[in-house]
Amino acid sequence: MQNVEKLPFSRKIIYALGQLGWSLASFAVGNALVYFYLPPDTGVKTFPAYFNQGAILFGLTYIGLVFAVGRLFDAFTDPMIAGLSDKSHSEFGRRRKFLAISILPFSLLSVLVFLPPVQGVSIWNIIWLFTTVITFYWFMTMYVTPYFAWLSELGHNSEERLLLSTLISITWAIGFAIGSQIYLFQSMFETAGFSPVVSFQITVAIFAVIGFAFMLLPILFIDEKKYCVQHVSKEGIFEAVVTAFKNRNFLRFIVSDLSYWVALTGISTGLIYYVTILLQQPKETASFLQLVMFGISFVFYVPVNLLAKKFGKKRILMIGFIVYTLTFAFVFGLGKIAFLSIPMQGYVLTFLAAIPLSIFGILPNAVIADIAEADGIRTGNFKAGIFFGARTFMSKMGQMIAGILFPSLLILGMSTENDLGVRLTAVAAICFTVLGGLLLIPYKEKEVLETLAQVEK
Numbered sequence: 001m002q003n004v005e006k007l008p009f010s011r012k013i014i015y016a017l018g019q020l021g022w023s024l025a026s027f028a029v030g031n032a033l034v035y036f037y038l039p040p041d042t043g044v045k046t047f048p049a050y051f052n053q054g055a056i057l058f059g060l061t062y063i064g065l066v067f068a069v070g071r072l073f074d075a076f077t078d079p080m081i082a083g084l085s086d087k088s089h090s091e092f093g094r095r096r097k098f099l100a101i102s103i104l105p106f107s108l109l110s111v112l113v114f115l116p117p118v119q120g121v122s123i124w125n126i127i128w129l130f131t132t133v134i135t136f137y138w139f140m141t142m143y144v145t146p147y148f149a150w151l152s153e154l155g156h157n158s159e160e161r162l163l164l165s166t167l168i169s170i171t172w173a174i175g176f177a178i179g180s181q182i183y184l185f186q187s188m189f190e191t192a193g194f195s196p197v198v199s200f201q202i203t204v205a206i207f208a209v210i211g212f213a214f215m216l217l218p219i220l221f222i223d224e225k226k227y228c229v230q231h232v233s234k235e236g237i238f239e240a241v242v243t244a245f246k247n248r249n250f251l252r253f254i255v256s257d258l259s260y261w262v263a264l265t266g267i268s269t270g271l272i273y274y275v276t277i278l279l280q281q282p283k284e285t286a287s288f289l290q291l292v293m294f295g296i297s298f299v300f301y302v303p304v305n306l307l308a309k310k311f312g313k314k315r316i317l318m319i320g321f322i323v324y325t326l327t328f329a330f331v332f333g334l335g336k337i338a339f340l341s342i343p344m345q346g347y348v349l350t351f352l353a354a355i356p357l358s359i360f361g362i363l364p365n366a367v368i369a370d371i372a373e374a375d376g377i378r379t380g381n382f383k384a385g386i387f388f389g390a391r392t393f394m395s396k397m398g399q400m401i402a403g404i405l406f407p408s409l410l411i412l413g414m415s416t417e418n419d420l421g422v423r424l425t426a427v428a429a430i431c432f433t434v435l436g437g438l439l440l441i442p443y444k445e446k447e448v449l450e451t452l453a454q455v456e457k
Helices: 009-025 027-031 033-037 062-087 096-112 123-154 158-179 182-191 196-221 237-246 248-278 283-299 301-311 313-332 342-379 384-410 420-440 445-456
Strands: 055-057
Touching: 009 027, 009 096, 009 123, 009 158, 009 196, 027 033, 027 158, 027 196, 027 248, 033 062, 033 248, 033 384, 062 096, 062 123, 062 237, 062 384, 096 123, 096 196, 123 158, 123 196, 123 342, 123 384, 158 196, 158 283, 158 301, 158 342, 182 196, 182 283, 237 248, 237 384, 248 283, 248 313, 248 342, 248 384, 248 420, 248 445, 283 301, 283 342, 301 313, 301 342, 313 342, 313 420, 342 384, 342 445, 384 420
Parallel strands: none
Antiparallel strands: none
8 A cells, every 4th residue: 555644634524525515516406406497386386487397208307307318417427537537647636636627617507507598488498407407417527426536545444434434424414404405595585575586596506605615625625645545547447437347246236326316316306395295384394304304314423333333334224225115105104194293294204314314325435435445456456436436327327217207206296186296206215215225135245344354454
């Protein structure tokens, strides 16, 4: 191993704050795109229609197609950016260079997505949305994929990587929790006299500015040459992707991870519908419940770390899938559970969701970092960027599936009079959480840890 300095805890915090930044900057596009362009029908006027909101082909909607195409494009660019950063010889830092190039357009585009050029139904709004979403995901990938690859290089052993993974999980959750207040902030600006559309756009712009500031910190204060174990990949991008997928433990893990991302996208996109349609509560309640959910998830962070060290990451992830399944089963019955009041149903939902949120927020990145390092030890060819890029490829595929499926189910019923579509999203999520747990069973964690032990003794 190269003789590099251990990353000080203060720099670990700075690294993690970059995650808070991109979590916040990307929140609206990733979680409120459907809400803005296909708002729930609660009888209260919110946003106008910018294009046809019904099914256009085989049950597909424009917003579903935009979401899916954006994620599909993002998925295929992940390995490309990962490979380029793995092979980079930049004096500024092979990962750091990509972060610096992408940070400004990433932040700007997170706002432009919600600035349709025509106030009313128009084909130009569809063209604008497709263009801005695809470009947004290109620059987001340029920041996020090299950022995650840093985890494997800044953490010099499995415990350090788990700590870094925990820290970025905390800051991701903080960013997501702040982002989830978008409905509350929107209402505050509406109270100040702004229209719902302008109120939403102002909130997204504030998120972008704050996100930019936090994303800038790792670029300014983390010196790769000083703290990173650097190995420039000898493989071409396509060859590196192929060999990464030939790693059986990696393949076993990420096919399971894909199912998790379908479920996560479902609940993050769907909570506003679960609250306003199934529980018939105001949209501000969704912001409050998400804040409570992330607050509860923090309580589980320490136990998740301790249990993962004692019993292994795989077993804890299996528990996460089981609880996720129970969560969506509970969602299916929201509003019709006679022995629980409506407010209590909301609290039970947030408590259940907080458990897998903490588990999957911490452990997958640590697992991928371990797999990448073990593969480098075994083959002599270190390519952490490719492993994280391939993992994000699969995560984007999961989000793409949810992006297509969710709006198509919603149009079957997303009003207080007809909530069939909203409840069916929970059924679909259950199918994926069960599948994810089953697919994780073949992953051989012991094999990976034994390889790491050869160097980390």
